[in-house]
Amino acid sequence: MAELRNIVVLTGAGISAESGIDTFRDAGGLWEKHRVEDVATPQGYERDPALVQRFYDARREAVQKVSPNPAHEALARLDREWEGGLLIVTQNVDDLHERAGASRVVHMHGELLSALCPICERRHRWTGPLIERPECPSCEARSLRPDVVWFGEMPYQMDRIYAALRRADLFVSIGTSGAVYPAAGFVRDAREYGARTLELNLERGEGSYWFDESQQGRAGELVPAWVD
Ligand code: BJW
Numbered sequence: 001m002a003e004l005r006n007i008v009v010l011t012g013a014g015i016s017a018e019s020g021i022d023t024f025r026d027a028g029g030l031w032e033k034h035r036v037e038d039v040a041t042p043q044g045y046e047r048d049p050a051l052v053q054r055f056y057d058a059r060r061e062a063v064q065k066v067s068p069n070p071a072h073e074a075l076a077r078l079d080r081e082w083e084g085g086l087l088i089v090t091q092n093v094d095d096l097h098e099r100a101g102a103s104r105v106v107h108m109h110g111e112l113l114s115a116l117c118p119i120c121e122r123r124h125r126w127t128g129p130l131i132e133r134p135e136c137p138s139c140e141a142r143s144l145r146p147d148v149v150w151f152g153e154m155p156y157q158m159d160r161i162y163a164a165l166r167r168a169d170l171f172v173s174i175g176t177s178g179a180v181y182p183a184a185g186f187v188r189d190a191r192e193y194g195a196r197t198l199e200l201n202l203e204r205g206e207g208s209y210w211f212d213e214s215q216q217g218r219a220g221e222l223v224p225a226w227v228d
Contacts, residue, residue, distance in 0.1 A: 006085035008161075008168040008195070009075060010186055014175020014202055016094055018069040018220045021062065025177050040150045049143070053131040056146040059093075060112045064127070068100035071174065071223035076101035078227045087164040091176060091183050093148050108155040108183065110148035117141050155182060168195040172226070175200070175219045178207030187211060200226060 013023035023029045038044040039055045068076075075088055079102040088105045090097055093112045097105045110116075115126035115134070119141035126144070128134075133143040149155050165171070171190035178184040187197050187210045199205070199214040200222040208214045215222055 004084070004169050006164070006167045007078075007082065007087075007170045007172065008164050008186075008190065009078075009086070009088045010171070010173045010176060010183060011075075011088065011090045011092060011097070012174070012176025012183075013092060014177075015071050015090075015219045015223070016066075016069075016092055016096055017175065017202075018071070018218060019066045019094075019096055021066060021092075021094055021096075023175075025179060036151070042150055042152060045145065045150070049145075050131060052146070053129070053133075056112065056148070057129040057131050060127070060129075063094045063096075063112055066094075066096075068096045069220050071219035072096045072100035072102070074224040074227040079104050085164070085167060087161070089161050089164075089183075089186075091180070106157045106161060108149070108157060108161060110146070110156060112146070112148070114147035115144035116147040118143075118145055123147055158182070161186075162189070165189050165195070166193050168193065171195045171197045173197070173199045173201070173207075173211070174223060175202070176205070177201075178205040198226070 017023050024031050039052050045052045079086060086104050088097055088102055089108055090105060091109045093110055095113055113125060113127060115124050115130060117136040120139040122138045124137060130144060135142055136144055165186060168190050173187060184207055187207055191197055197211045199208055199211040203216055204214060
């Protein structure tokens with residue numbers, strides 16, 4: 001194999017499952033309890049902002065009660081020790097990678113602990129409930145929205161992500177079902193650019209076929225074993 005220098009790691013809800021955060025599409029996951037169209041689309045937010053704010057307020061509260069697990073900790077170790085290029089692209093809106101100590105992290109679907117002004121588009125760190133409709137601290141807007149990416153919206157930092165994929169020698173996907181684009185297409189992009197590809201997931205997913213190697217198991221076991 002060519003020299004390994006640049007790594008891109010993609011993470012999904014499965015990496016936070018062992019911390020006690022619900023995934024979306026597993027049995028008992030968020031999409032069994034809430035309609036996607038109601039809580040994860042701009043149209044749903046327009047129809048009933050209070051319902052959507054409640055959904056994200058509850059998740060913001062839940063995330064503040066849990067801790068990073070051995071998978072987050074192993075990636076933070078990799079981040080500290082790997083001298084080559086590394087980008088951890090997470091689809092997760094929790095802050096467990098950062099709390100474990102990782103810093104080379106991109107939140108392509110936004111962050112629970114950030115609120116976005118729909119008028120001036122400034123971001124504000126937000127730990128309290130948005131249902132209380134706080135005004136924007138920077139302009140005249142009378143409410144803030146969750147700083148997350150809903151269906152039909154453009155994920156964040158795509159230029160930075162594609163630049164890292166183009167340079168990648170290794171692409172590793174952890175705990176994601178591969179059901180949501182553009183993240184689900186990264187494995188094919190990385191392959192085309194010449195990277196080796198590895199999947200670490202509880203079960204084989206929709207995109208497993210595209211990986212050079214696919215390992216099944218819990219992220220809390222597979223990720224430390226891969227990193228160390
Ligand atoms: C474990 C485990 C353990 C469990 N250990 N593993 C047709 C074709 C192609 C695309 C489209 C299409 N029709 C529409 C689209 C576009 C659409 C899309 O993909 N739709 C699909 C339904 C088909 N995408 C979009 O609209 C996106 N924007 C976009 O495309 O803009 C245009 C564009 C084009 C080209 C380039 C760039 C832009 C936006 C998508 C936004 C997704 N938003 C959400 C909500 C974010 C906020 C929030 O958190 O509430 O993102 S939806 C939800 O799904 C969330 C997640 O990040 C995302 C992915 O879910 P994830 O992480 O994979 O979770 P699960 O539950 O699905 O899977 C968990 C996995 O873990 C499972 O496999 C388990 O087995 C495993 N697991 N325990 C290891 N212990």
